[in-house]
Amino acid sequence: MPLILYNSLTRSKEAFQPVIPGQVRMYCCGVTVYDYCHLGHARSYVVWDVIRRYLQWRGYQVRYVQNYTDIDDKILKRAAETGQDWQRITQIYIQAYQEDMARLNILPADLYPQATASMPAILDLIEALVTEGYAYAAAGDVYYAVEKFPRYGQLSGRSLDQDSAGSSGRLGDGDQKKQHPLDFALWKAAKPGEPSWESPWGAGRPGWHIECSAMVKVCLGAEIDIHAGGSDLVFPHHENEIAQSEVISQRPLARYWMHNGFVNVGGEKMSKSLDNFTTIRQLLDTPLEVLEGEKLDPMALRLFVLQAHYRKPIDFTEDAIVAAQQSWQTLKEGLLFGYDHGLQLGWPDAQDPDFGDPSSMRISKIDEPMQRFQSAMDDDFNSPGALVDFI
RNA sequence: GGCGGCAUAGCCAAGUGGUAAGGCAGGGGCCUGCAAAGCCUUUACCCCCAGUUCGAAUCUGGUGCCGCCUCCA
Numbered sequence: 001m002p003l004i005l006y007n008s009l010t011r012s013k014e015a016f017q018p019v020i021p022g023q024v025r026m027y028c029c030g031v032t033v034y035d036y037c038h039l040g041h042a043r044s045y046v047v048w049d050v051i052r053r054y055l056q057w058r059g060y061q062v063r064y065v066q067n068y069t070d071i072d073d074k075i076l077k078r079a080a081e082t083g084q085d086w087q088r089i090t091q092i093y094i095q096a097y098q099e100d101m102a103r104l105n106i107l108p109a110d111l112y113p114q115a116t117a118s119m120p121a122i123l124d125l126i127e128a129l130v131t132e133g134y135a136y137a138a139a140g141d142v143y144y145a146v147e148k149f150p151r152y153g154q155l156s157g158r159s160l161d162q163d164s165a166g167s168s169g170r171l172g173d174g175d176q177k178k179q180h181p182l183d184f185a186l187w188k189a190a191k192p193g194e195p196s197w198e199s200p201w202g203a204g205r206p207g208w209h210i211e212c213s214a215m216v217k218v219c220l221g222a223e224i225d226i227h228a229g230g231s232d233l234v235f236p237h238h239e240n241e242i243a244q245s246e247v248i249s250q251r252p253l254a255r256y257w258m259h260n261g262f263v264n265v266g267g268e269k270m271s272k273s274l275d276n277f278t279t280i281r282q283l284l285d286t287p288l289e290v291l292e293g294e295k296l297d298p299m300a301l302r303l304f305v306l307q308a309h310y311r312k313p314i315d316f317t318e319d320a321i322v323a324a325q326q327s328w329q330t331l332k333e334g335l336l337f338g339y340d341h342g343l344q345l346g347w348p349d350a351q352d353p354d355f356g357d358p359s360s361m362r363i364s365k366i367d368e369p370m371q372r373f374q375s376a377m378d379d380d381f382n383s384p385g386a387l388v389d390f391i
Numbered sequence: 392g393g394c395g396g397c398a399u400a401g402c403c404a405a406g407u408g409g410u411a412a413g414g415c416a417g418g419g420g421c422c423u424g425c426a427a428a429g430c431c432u433u434u435a436c437c438c439c440c441a442g443u444u445c446g447a448a449u450c451u452g453g454u455g456c457c458g459c460c461u462c463c464a
Binding site for chain 2: 008029032037038044048153228229234235236237260261262271307308311312317320322323327376384389391
């Protein structure tokens with residue numbers, strides 16, 4: 001039975017075939033570290049954690065890389081608002097991110113590259129793009145010329161003509177310097193007082209998209225297997241990454257593009273701008289009335305996420321939280337019972353010296369429930385289907 | 392407007408052409424001195440309208456909702 005996954009690039013399910021048989025190189029777009037993570041982030045990283053673990057369980061050797069965007073307008077804004085050094089801000093929220101993820105039982109990535117530590121690779125890539133004629137300098141900025149890349153729009157399914165009409169109403173800073181409305185900044189000239197790095201175009205800092213192209217290349221190579229992130233990254237972020245990387249490497253940036261659905265509140269996307277978000281630590285640390293004063297178990301939050309298919313939206317409601325907490329209780333009691341009494345009952349799993357160690361789970365793959373588990377997960381990581389036998 | 396996704400009971404959700412799993416919540420019951428826990432039991436013409444088919448929740452078209460198109464997981 002092959003592993004099937006939905007590829008955003010082709011908008012269809014495909015059999016998974018990594019570039020190098022038996023190995024998976026996976027890159028996941030991480031967070032911009034200027035604030036605490038909310039449930040949307042929790043969902044995303046739980047999902048990719050499970051997919052990564054499943055691939056490992058399936059026998060693949062997985063190398064998983066996730067970046068931190070640690071230089072960005074929002075970080076500088078936050079620094080200005082709080083009167084703290086911008087590097088202090090990124091330090092605080094990287095720490096917080098790691099704590100939150102650990103609580104959610106998310107395995108650490110093999111590598112966490114940071115934009116500010118990747119300047120040579122970023123500058124190399126921008127220089128190559130300028131040299132090859134895909135980018136142009138304009139008053140200290142450097143922009144990518146989207147019209148030079150014929151396949152621009154392939155991932156997000158849009159054409160340059162449509163978008164130039166649609167975006168004409170909102171020209172932002174620097175848009176006058178662009179040759180096409182969708183051209184995007186690879187390098188931004190430093191404004192007075194801003195942190196900056198030296199470049200052939202003057203002091204400045206990288207645009208958002210270029211760091212991922214550069215770090216993927218450095219950490220995983222020219223053509224990776226899976227590039228993952230939230231659906232909101234499809235355009236422009238991932239579209240731009242493709243444009244930047246593929247004209248230089250002449251190879252696909254990633255074979256499979258995967259995007260997770262959002263966490264909704266009252267039918268709307270949870271987001272900062274709508275001010276309808278709950279942070280992970282807020283949810284986990286606050287005694288909840290609906291749980292009769294108990295706190296939500298982090299594993300129940302994980303279960304809440306996995307009870308929905310990763311591409312579908314999930315609604316964050318009190319009912320769902322209560323149900324997840326209850327289901328986790330039941331599941332946990334079952335697991336503890338097995339752990340405490342499995343040996344006396346003669347369960348074969350309990351004979352395993354690593355029994356109970358989650359990092360070395362070895363469940364027989366021949367049982368019928370495990371067959372159902374595997375065929376559900378093999379079908380585009382259908383975790384709700386896979387959990388059927390366990391809850 | 393362009394592109395994409397989703398539509399199954401109060402809530403979550405399985406199901407991929409042959410007359411609807413499961414969980415949570417709710418109802419009823421067993422047990423108990425009472426309660427909790429536990430156990431048993433109970434709750435669906437699969438949004439609607441057309442079409443394809445001997446037969447559709449499952450396929451096609453319409454419809455409704457959501458997301459992206461500006462920073463966003």
